[in-house]
Each structure stands twice: as structure tokens, then as C-alpha cells.
Amino acid sequence: MRTNEEMFNELDRFIEQECNCDEQELIAILHRAQEIFGYLPMVVQAHVARKLGINVSKVYGVVSFYSFFSMEPKGEYVISICMGTACFVRGSDKILERVEQILGIKNGQTTADGKFTITTLRCVGACGLAPVLQINDKTYGNITPEDVESIIAQY
Amino acid sequence: MLVNVKINNMEFQEDSSLTILQVAKKHGIRIPNLCYMMKEEVDLEHKPASCRVCVVEVKGRRNLVPACSTNVANGMEIYTHSERVRRERRTIVELLLSDHPHDCLTCGKCGNCELQDLSVELGIKKLYITGPMSQENVDVDEGSLRRNASKCILCGKCIAICDHVQSVGAISATNRGFGTKISLPHDCVNCGQCVQVCPTGALQQIDDTRTLEKILADPTKYAIVNTAPAVRVSLGEEFGMAPGTNVTGKMITALRMMGFKKVFDTNFAADLTIMEETTEFVSRLKSGKNLPLITSCCPGWISFVETQFPELLNLPSTCKSPQEMFGAIAKTYFAQKAGIDPKDMVVASLMPCIAKKQELKREEGMFDGMHGTDFAMSAKCVAKLMRRCGIDDLANLPDGQFDDPLGASTGAADIFGNSGGVMEAVVRTASLWMTGQVPKAVEYHGVFGAHNTREAYVSLGDDVKLHLCVVSGLANARKVLEDVKAGRVHYDAIEIMACPEGCINGGGQPINKLYEQKDVIAMRKEGLRNIDRNKAIRVSCENPQIKTLYADFLGEPNSEVAHKLLHTHYSNKQQTFEEETND
CATH class of the missing domain: 3.40.30.10 (Glutaredoxin)
Incomplete structure (x- = not known):
């Protein structure tokens, strides 16, 4: 099991290096975040929002729109x-x-x-x-x- | 390109860049709509064309077209109110009403609701479309806002104003299809601009007038009130007067009739703020540290800096806002003078603002285990309460006078309600202290390419040349702050007001349907300027009651007592989500 810190570090690397902290990449970033964490709790959404310099409500709007994204932990x-x-x-x-x-x-x-x-x-x-x-x-x-x-x- | 169009059999020549809605409006034809919003004062046009209420008939086209997002074209023949249009429009509104609770009688927006007005206008007498409701009819209170998703028609005006005018982005559309709703606010600054544009009762301010009624009737409580500068030129609108009408005296009488033991002036505290803030400014100038000083009167802006720019928390003045200074002085200096236990005192304030309701709860503002202010009432709410107390003809009430010893104020305090006023008041006092003279009005010039952002150079004597900035609307403030942070600009002081144009356009101000908002703002602004021009004393440090307050109680500006009562501090308030919150 990886620690929270490791997971956030991996996400940050993806956001910075592959997405250039670009707001346009939000959906790709959320996909990766869900891969890393298994789901998208508010802490992760808030983290993504701050990284991209957008408000968490915008991230939440996207997460709640697509049924692929889940805010509940999923099984293995x-x-x-x-x-x-x-x-x-x-x-x-x-x-x-x-x-x-x-x-x-x-x-x-x-x-x-x-x-x-x-x-x-x-x-x-x-x-x-x-x-x-x-x-x-x-x-x-x-x-x-x-x-x-x-x-x-x-x- | 000029084109010939015919609207309702009248011929016009208009530019093809205009929409049918704009052309119709120009010629006095009102096409009803719910989701369209043109706010010239903030340069925002919102036309999602989602409500479909503005549909009109264009000859030769099979379907009706939305007037808000269809441009006029040569030879167009438009019918805005034909039988077919009226019938379709009625169906559209009936469909909206089929997914809307029918509790108008007890809804806080009753009488002020655009959907209700439209239903009356279209002559809807019976609701025959039934089906499941997309949202449950429950009020959810968050900060100063009361939200009811079942009353929302998804026009998106609140999101537009929060995103584009305030750059706060606290709310957004969530979920999809039938289940779409506006999210609970994240990092909301409670400016209330969303409440001002909501066409229905979906977003309202929390109305606590009933609690206040009980307090006013309680003989064990000593209730006093203070009135903000921007309210005296707007309250009259709730009673049929033109924007900008100065109703100070009548407002005082009305508040006394409602049962307040003393009616004081927030302006007194505004003068006090200037004494403290100017002293702080001069000392920061001398030390060269923590510049630019940014004004701290506006609680919306303070929430904004605490949630969006926590790295700049050394810049806002440590001065409390006038509302908070008033509360602190009322419960100490005045309570001692009048021989009243501050615990029995209830301090209410009459504000153009709903963020003030949150400001008074700040732990950072407490002294001796107490909060200074207990109740912040908006102009809108207080007008309701006045009516409930039998005051309907405000114009014909006799003029009252503010009570002593917290009632005198200078012209410098009145202009606090206008964007730029606090800065001008600081300059007046600073100049008098440093040069012995009061300058003529500060001459601002707009910043190229920026909205509601103005700069000025002011000389105080030979060696002090100040570069000042005045900005209102948080999106504009964000740009200035980014520039300050990156070192692209150097200011000595910045005034920031969260609402565009300042408190005169605050989130708790009356909504005036008789005028365009930009005209309402201009008239209120001029109203405050007139009060300032006609005041005998126009520099805060010359307010006689302020002089007495310092001589008898505070000592001097920024003294130890002053620090304890009149100053505060700020902290990082970014929402952390350690506790999971789901909408």
C-alpha cells in the first residue's frame, strides 16, 4: 500500500510534467488521479484545483457530470x-x-x-x-x- | 452593417451585430426573459439561451427563435408577441413551473420574483403539467446564503457573476440532465452578488429579521443600531424614491420607531477607521515594510485574500472594518458612559452587504470574550422589517438626528460607500497631518485595459509621492494582486472593494427594477458625493466626537487600547476538506 504522500507526488508529477499545469487537461488529470487513488474524494479534487489555479467547484462540477468519476472508494x-x-x-x-x-x-x-x-x-x-x-x-x-x-x- | 428589419409591423434600420432582443429593447418592446443578463457596469453579457422564454416568431422560419441569441438580418420580419409566441411562451413557463415548488406565499422572494411576475404576465391560472420534481424543496444555509435547489431554473447568472465578475468561482453546475443543480459554494466570500442576480428564490440572503423583532421587544436588552454610509442613499428605493435620495434623517426616525434605544452612525466608526488606518499607513511608509497597504473595510475582500491569496496576508491593514470598530467602541466606551452592562447590549448594524453577517462572527475580532456586533441587517431586510412595523411612507417621516456620542461624522466617512472613498479619506487625513493642508479631490485615471481599476499619484509635501490604486470587483482585484505579487507594479496603498463600484452596489442593497443597474449605481454614487460636499467638516481627524473619544478613552491612534479593540489579524482560510463534504 502506498502512502498518501507518494500518491500525491505521483499526481503532481503528472500535472506538472505531462500537463504543464494546464486547466485544459483537467479531465486527463482526473482520470490519472482516479487511477492513483481509486476514487476522487474532495481532498483530491481540492488538490487538483489548487494545482491548476481554478476553484474546486469547477472540478467538482466535472467530477459530478461524468459517471466514470467516482467520489466513493471502489473495490480492488x-x-x-x-x-x-x-x-x-x-x-x-x-x-x-x-x-x-x-x-x-x-x-x-x-x-x-x-x-x-x-x-x-x-x-x-x-x-x-x-x-x-x-x-x-x-x-x-x-x-x-x-x-x-x-x-x-x-x- | 445596417439592415432593414420589421418588428411587430414597425420598420427599423439597425446594425446586424445586434440581437433581436437588443433591437426590440431599443425601440421600447420588452421581450420577457429569465436567463439573459446584460450588466454594462461590469461589462458582462450572459446569454446561455437556456430558458427559452424570449422566443419570437420570424416569418419564414419553421421554429421560434430565441431573441437573446439571434442577430437581426436584412429583411427579417419578427413578431415578438403574436398569438403563437404567447402560447409557446406560456407553455415554456408552465414547464418551468411544473418543476418548481408552489410555495410562493411563504417564499422569501415573493413579490420580487421574476418567475412569479412572468406567470402573472402570461396569465397562467392553472398548472396542468405534473411530473416528478428534480430537486427536493429544502433550504440549505451556507454562510450568509440560503439556497434552495428546487427553486432554481438553471439560468446560470449566479455562476457567471461569481466566475467572471468576482473570479471566485464558488459555485458551478453539478450532475447532469434532469438532476443538474448548482453546487454548494466552496470558498465563498459571501459578497452576495449571486443573490442580486438570481431571478427566483433559489439564492437568497438569510433573513433573520424575526430574531431581531424579538430582541427589540425584550425589555432586558438594550438594542442600538448603526447605519452604513451606502444605505442612506439606497433605502429610499424600497419605498418608491429615486436611487441616490438621501434618506438619512427619515431612516433614523424609522429605526427609533422600530424600538432601537439609540441610533448611531457607522460613519463615526469610519472616521475612527481613518484615524487608525492613516496612522498605520504613515508608519508603514516610514518603515518601508508591508507595502502596499491594502484597505480592510470590506469583509468580502478579506475572505477573498484569506482563501485565495494567503501569502499576501501581511498587506491588508490590521484595522477592523467600521462595523467592527463600532461594535467594540459601543460595548466599551459607550457602555461605560451610559452605565450599561455590555452583555445586555445588542449591537445591530444596517449594511449594504451580506458578508458583514460573517464578519461579525470572526473570532479574530473578539475582545474581552465578546463580539462587537451582534446583528448585521441588509438594507433589503431592514426595509421588510420597517414595513412590518408600520412604516410604509418613509418620505413623509420627520427627519431625526443621530444620537451622541457615536453619531457625528465627516464627509470623508460618507464616501466610504463609493469605490475610492476610503482611499480619498485616508489621503485627506494623511495630507493634513503631513503638510497641514487638505488636497482637492484626488484625481484618478483609469488603468488601461482594466475595468473598475484606477490609479493616482498624490504628493504629500515635497518628499512624499504616493502611488495609489483603487479597484472594485474581485476579478479586477485579482489582476492587481497578481501584478503586485509578481512585482510588475508598485503601489503604496490599494483600496479593494469586493462588489463592483463598492458598497453602493453591495450584495444586500435593494434590487431596483425601474432603472438600469449602471444608472442606479451612478445615482447612489452622486448621492453620497453630495452628502460629502455639504458636510461642514470633511476630514476625519477633525471630527469632534472622535477627538473626545481619543482624549477620554483611546489615548492616541494605534495605542495599546486601540490595538486591542480596533485592530485584528488574518489567517489562511482555504478550505481543507479533512472532513469529507459531499453535496
């Missing part, structure tokens, strides 16, 4: 089920139901041990593989509710 593995049109017509709602059933939590929630979080998203651009499920960066395509258990068991 985020299971995202695509609810885009192609995946949905090929039964991704059934996949979601099965994931919820196996983990015993609802969409948007995190398991008590902090291991899994379930989210849904709209279209990952892999409609040919519909229905699609992602666990962190790994994508599983053409899956059926029966496949879910063995996929989760890998983690």
Missing part, C-alpha cells in the same frame, strides 16, 4: 457490465443479474471485503463481442450468464 476489481444497445439486446441485463447474485451486492455497490465493485457503462466500442463485461482493464466478450461464475473465480 471493478466489474463493469456494458448496457449499450448491442450488449443489452444480447442479454447483458441477465449478466448483471448473475453478477449481482454471485457477489450478493447491487449495481453501484462494493463488497464488504472491498474486493469487487459492480458498475454499468454504455458501450465500450466492442459491439461485435456483445455482450461484454470488463474487469478493470480486461474485457470478456460473447459471454453468457453461465460463464460469469468462472470469470469471477479467476480473481
